[in-house]
Amino acid sequence: MFGLGSIYDVLIIAAFLGLQFFLSTRHSKFWGLILPVVFLVWRGTIIFTTDVNVLAEVLITAVGLLFLFGQFSAGRKQVKERQKKELEKMTSHDLN
Known part of the structure; x- marks a missing residue:
C-alpha cells in the first residue's frame, strides 16, 4: 500500500x-475528524489523478473510513x- 513492505505497512496503519x-x-x-478528512482527500487525489481501478479504490477508501470512524466512535465513548x-x-x- 505504501510501498515499504508489508510489515511496515501494517505498522504505519x-x-x-x-x-x-x-x-x-x-x-x-474536531481533533478526531482531522485524519478522516486527510485520508479522504489523499484517497480522492489518487482516484482522480491516476489511472486506477475506481471501484477498488472506492472500496479501499470506504474500508479505511470505516476503521477511522470506528476509532473515532470508541474515543468519543471513552471521553463520555x-x-x-x-x-x-x-x-x-x-x-x-
Whole structure:
C-alpha cells in the first residue's frame, strides 16, 4: 500500500489508528475528524489523478473510513465515560 513492505505497512496503519484514537479522546471532537478528512482527500487525489481501478479504490477508501470512524466512535465513548465518572465523583463530594 505504501510501498515499504508489508510489515511496515501494517505498522504505519496501526500507528495511524492509534493516533486517530488519541485525537478522538481529546476534549474537542474536531481533533478526531482531522485524519478522516486527510485520508479522504489523499484517497480522492489518487482516484482522480491516476489511472486506477475506481471501484477498488472506492472500496479501499470506504474500508479505511470505516476503521477511522470506528476509532473515532470508541474515543468519543471513552471521553463520555470519563466525563460521567467525573460528574459522579463531583456529586458524591457535594453530598458529603
